[in-house]
Amino acid sequence: xxxxxxxxxxxYAVMLAYFVAVLGxxxxxxxxxxxxxxxxxxxxxxxxxxxxxxxxxxVVGSYSFIKYSAAGFRYGICSTQSYLNDWFWMPILVxxxxxxIYYNRITSVPEYLEARFDKKTRVAATLIILFYIVGxxxxxxxxxxxxxxxxxxxxxxxxxxxxxxxxxxxxxIGGQTAVIMTDLVQGIILLIAGLGLFAAAIYHFGGxxxxxxxxxxxxxxxxxxxxxxxxxxxxxxxxxxxxxNTGALMLMHQGFILRFLSLKxxxxxxxxxxxxxxxxxPLAAIATSCGGxxxxxxxxxxxxxxxxxxxxVKAAHFLCAPGVFGFVLAALTAALMSTADSLINAVSxxxxxxxxxxxxxxxxxxxxxxxxxxxxxxxxAGLGLALVPIFMRDTIYGAHSMxxxxxxxxxxxxxxxxxxWKRYTPAAAFVTIVGGAVLIGVSFVWAxxxxxxxxxxxxxxxxxxxxxxxxxxxxxxxxxTVTWLTRPKPDPELKGLVAGSQIEAMRRFKGGQPxxxxxxxxxxxxxxxxxxxxxxxxxxxQSALDIMxxxxxxxxxxxxxxxxxxxxxxxxxxxxxxxxxxxxxxLRISPEDAATAHFSEGQExxxxxxx
Amino acid sequence: xxxLRVWPIVCQFGVxxxxxAVGIWCGLRGGYLxxxxxxxxRLLVTLVGGYLLMLAIVCVFTxxxxxxANGESL
Numbered sequence: 001x002x003x004x005x006x007x008x009x010x011x012y013a014v015m016l017a018y019f020v021a022v023l024g025x026x027x028x029x030x031x032x033x034x035x036x037x038x039x040x041x042x043x044x045x046x047x048x049x050x051x052x053x054x055x056x057x058x059v060v061g062s063y064s065f066i067k068y069s070a071a072g073f074r075y076g077i078c079s080t081q082s083y084l085n086d087w088f089w090m091p092i093l094v095x096x097x098x099x100x101i102y103y104n105r106i107t108s109v110p111e112y113l114e115a116r117f118d119k120k121t122r123v124a125a126t127l128i129i130l131f132y133i134v135g136x137x138x139x140x141x142x143x144x145x146x147x148x149x150x151x152x153x154x155x156x157x158x159x160x161x162x163x164x165x166x167x168x169x170x171x172x173i174g175g176q177t178a179v180i181m182t183d184l185v186q187g188i189i190l191l192i193a194g195l196g197l198f199a200a201a202i203y204h205f206g207g208x209x210x211x212x213x214x215x216x217x218x219x220x221x222x223x224x225x226x227x228x229x230x231x232x233x234x235x236x237x238x239x240x241x242x243x244x245n246t247g248a249l250m251l252m253h254q255g256f257i258l259r260f261l262s263l264k265x266x267x268x269x270x271x272x273x274x275x276x277x278x279x280x281x282p283l284a285a286i287a288t289s290c291g292g293x294x295x296x297x298x299x300x301x302x303x304x305x306x307x308x309x310x311x312x313v314k315a316a317h318f319l320c321a322p323g324v325f326g327f328v329l330a331a332l333t334a335a336l337m338s339t340a341d342s343l344i345n346a347v348s349x350x351x352x353x354x355x356x357x358x359x360x361x362x363x364x365x366x367x368x369x370x371x372x373x374x375x376x377x378x379x380x381a382g383l384g385l386a387l388v389p390i391f392m393r394d395t396i397y398g399a400h401s402m403x404x405x406x407x408x409x410x411x412x413x414x415x416x417x418x419x420x421w422k423r424y425t426p427a428a429a430f431v432t433i434v435g436g437a438v439l440i441g442v443s444f445v446w447a448x449x450x451x452x453x454x455x456x457x458x459x460x461x462x463x464x465x466x467x468x469x470x471x472x473x474x475x476x477x478x479x480x481t482v483t484w485l486t487r488p489k490p491d492p493e494l495k496g497l498v499a500g501s502q503i504e505a506m507r508r509f510k511g512g513q514p515x516x517x518x519x520x521x522x523x524x525x526x527x528x529x530x531x532x533x534x535x536x537x538x539x540x541x542q543s544a545l546d547i548m549x550x551x552x553x554x555x556x557x558x559x560x561x562x563x564x565x566x567x568x569x570x571x572x573x574x575x576x577x578x579x580x581x582x583x584x585x586x587l588r589i590s591p592e593d594a595a596t597a598h599f600s601e602g603q604e605x606x607x608x609x610x611x
Numbered sequence: 612x613x614x615l616r617v618w619p620i621v622c623q624f625g626v627x628x629x630x631x632a633v634g635i636w637c638g639l640r641g642g643y644l645x646x647x648x649x650x651x652x653r654l655l656v657t658l659v660g661g662y663l664l665m666l667a668i669v670c671v672f673t674x675x676x677x678x679x680a681n682g683e684s685l
Contacts, residue, residue: 077672081619084669087661088627091634094654095644212679220679222672223619234619242623270654278661420633499637506643516648 012152014326018189019166019333025185026170026178026341032568036369039175040107040349042262043596045559046180048272050566051263054183055272056280057338058255060190064288065332066143069312072292075232076219079292083285084222085242086277089250094270096419096499097251102266103505104496109252109415110354116418116497117426117489124433125411126354130347132407133254137343137384142391144336150313151329160388163333167340168381171348172374176258177568179341184566186334191280193331194287200319201294205301214297230458236465240405244468248408251415254350255342264557264567265610288335291315340384347380348373405464406444409471410436417479422498426489428482436475443467506611512553514611519549521608523561524587526599532576532590539588540607542578548609552577555610558587558597571597572610616673624666631662 033039072079106112109129114122141160148159170178205211212220223234230236249256263269291312298304298318306314316328352373361368414432417424443450451463451470458466496505506514522544532538538556550556552575559570571593579588587607589599599605635658638644638651645651 084623084665085627087665088630089634090661091631091658092637093634095634095638099643209679212676217677220672220677221616222669223616223623225615226618226622228615235622238619238623243626267650270657274657274661278664420637500641502638502643503641516645518648518650 008322008325010323011326011329014323015329015333018327018330022182022185022334022337023166023170026174026182028174029178029181030170030173030175032177033173033175034370035366036352036373038177039370039373040258040261040345040353042176042180044262044572045264045557045570046262046567047264047563048268048270049275050180050184051259051268052272052275052280053187054180054338055256055259055276056284057183057187057190057334058259058342059249059281060187060284060288060335060339064284065194065291065312065335066147066309068285068289069291069295069315070308071232072289073296073306073308073311074292075224075229076215076221076296077289077293078219078221078224078232078234079289080282080285081223081234082237082241082245083281085238085246086250086281088242089246090273090277092416092419093250094266094273096502097415098260098269099266099502100419100497100499100505101257102261102263102269103502103509105509107261107353108254108350109257109411110350112497113414113418113429116494117414117429121414121426121430121433122354124430124437125414126350128407128411128433128437129252129254130350132248132252132404132411133343133347133350134380134383135387135407137340137347137380138387138391140336140340140343141384142388144333145388147313147332147336150310156392157385157388160385163336163340164381164385167337168344168378171341171344171377175373176262176345179345180259180262181568182341183338186338187280189327189334190331190338191283191287193328194290195283197294197316197319197328198286198290201290201297201315204319205297211294211297214300215293216296216300219293219296227456227458227462230461233456233458233462233465235456236458236462239469239472240465240467243472244408244412245404247412247416248404251419252408252411254346258346258349259342264559264570264572267610294319340381343384344377344380347383348376351376351380405466405468405471406440409440409468410434410475413472413475413479417476417483418498420499421483422491422494422500423483423488424479425483425486427486428479431482432475432479435478436471439474439478440467440471443470510555510611515549515551515554515609516611517549519609520547521606522547523604524558524585524607526594526601526603526605527586527588528591528594528601529588530591532588533592535576535590536573536593537576537590538573538593538607539576539579539586541581541584541586544585544587544607545575545578548607550575550609556607557610558589558599558605558607560597560599561604561606569598571599575609620666620669620673624662624669627662631658634658 068079110122110126113125144163145156145160148154149156227233295306295311295315352369356372410433414429447463451467454466454469455462495501554575556573556575
């Protein structure tokens with residue numbers, strides 16, 4: 001790491017302005033947060049494109065720019081290999097996991113584990129997941145601390161404290177809505193900054209061919225060698241990132257669970273995931289890694305001297321004019337804030353839903369839980385800060401890899417088997433989580449004996465990655481073995497909770513048979529109707545029901561006509577019996593539902609059928 | 612051909628195909644993924660298309676791109 005600050009006053013002014021703007025933006029959305037449902041799920045109303053952008057911002061942590069650029073400098077374009085795994089998890093996510101949690105109104109992974117298995121499994125998973133998320137917060141904070149040390153010369157801890165306070169503040173006030181809206185902005189900023197940097201480099205070198213020819217030949221492969229080098233082999237990265245980490249992001253990361261549950265419907269999750277994984281994630285992979293590739297080309301061209309860890313910042317500083325460099329630094333800040341905010345909100349959700357509500361103060365008013373959620377946000381940021389000194393002992397990539405490889409496999413395996421295998425028993429799930437965690441813990445003591453057989457000849461340097469493979473196999477073997485020795489839950493208790501029973505979950509969610517006929521959208525004018533108060537029902541004309549292919553009792557979604565609100569002004573309602581007037585084009589709605597959606601009398605809105 | 616460059620593709624897309632198959636099976640079982648509905652058919656096509664697109668990109672950056680501007684063969 002370079003010791004002194006780089007960049008000029010204009011750069012720091014741009015960065016500071018951005019920081020303040022995002023903070024203000026997040027605080028503004030506090031007015032949309034009045035219940036725990038708003039605080040954790042943003043009211044379950046958002047459009048797919050909004051969530052797709054915010055997911056990218058969450059996936060790209062502050063460590064991503066530094067970590068992947070360093071890997072890109074050392075190893076070339078294979079630094080993006082960990083972004084190539086997401087697609088394979090997509091079918092399980094959109095066809096299995098999401099319908100199950102969304103339609104069962106499950107708010108956290110531990111809650112699912114209690115419904116699917118039993119209470120002790122929930123408790124074990126709660127502890128591990130909290131440990132996982134708080135650790136993740138620590139990794140993000142240390143990265144920005146280190147980056148600010150490089151840029152401004154601040155102490156690492158000082159930078160971590162400043163950002164933790166800022167993020168905790170807007171999560172405290174705005175909750176999930178603030179997280180989603182700020183992440184939208186930050187996702188766009190970091191993509192523009194990263195891709196803009198790449199475009200500037202291509203322009204600087206005089207074309208892609210010239211840039212490409214400046215890279216060493218072994219830097220031009222999509223994957224590194226199968227089992228070399230030990231610290232960045234394909235198999236090491238694949239098992240740690242492709243299997244354990246990506247699987248954990250999709251199935252057990254509470255931040256993503258909350259984001260998925262913020263969607264207006266499960267159907268929207270399909271578009272969201274395609275946009276996120278097939279379009280935005282590859283762009284993000286280029287945006288985060290290209291600093292290293294550019295720095296390597298500049299070094300080979302005799303224009304720059306840098307270490308891998310500084311490659312992103314130095315390449316950006318070399319290519320960008322004053323002020324523009326500040327914008328790139330703002331993207332780094334954006335990456336940190338957009339990941340840390342989701343994690344802080346996630347800790348809060350798990351603490352309230354899995355510890356406070358069931359064990360400490362059950363059956364309290366929602367306002368009480370909202371207050372606890374907000375206080376927990378601040379505590380979560382504090383706990384993340386406490387971990388910073390621990391992670392400072394390793395490289396960022398090493399710390400992140402070691403942490404995810406060690407913590408995620410047992411819970412991930414329990415969720416995976418829980419969704420896909422009806423025979424999988426509660427006792428087996430508990431043993432998978434607790435036994436798997438114990439075995440992984442023991443593997444730190446007897447690494448050669450336990451992880452060594454899975455190192456593919458790479459030796460101890462690969463253990464921090466290959467521990468994920470050991471963990472997955474150990475937890476999986478325990479789970480399968482115990483399943484055959486114990487009794488499964490009866491079938492009726494598993495309805496809606498395992499693959500093959502999603503329709504049952506839909507039925508439960510709706511309170512009737514789901515209507516899956518394809519339909520269109522109707523434009524109607526809002527008419528407030530006191531008689532509908534407390535019913536969450538709307539009255540629309542038969543012609544509108546026909547357009548939507550809807551029937552009385554179906555779930556509808558009414559939203560503002562401006563699509564770019566992304567669902568911020570919207571509400572879920574039930575269709576009541578159609579009104580008599582055929583051509584009135586009115587949406588009769590209760591004042592409370594209209595207030596939830598921020599609708600006013602006479603306003604035109606779009607109505608569509610959910611199911 | 613350097614098999615150390617080929618095994619990663621076999622491993623990633625082999626295990627990836629298994630994961631995709633498990634996910635699609637999760638959908639088909641019980642009728643949640645209903646191939647009589649056009650939207651569900653489109654989703655299945657997108658899933659397979661995405662898989663093939665990723666495979667094509669990886670193959671280009673394994674067998675072709677490293678040779679660009681170098682005039683070498685793999």
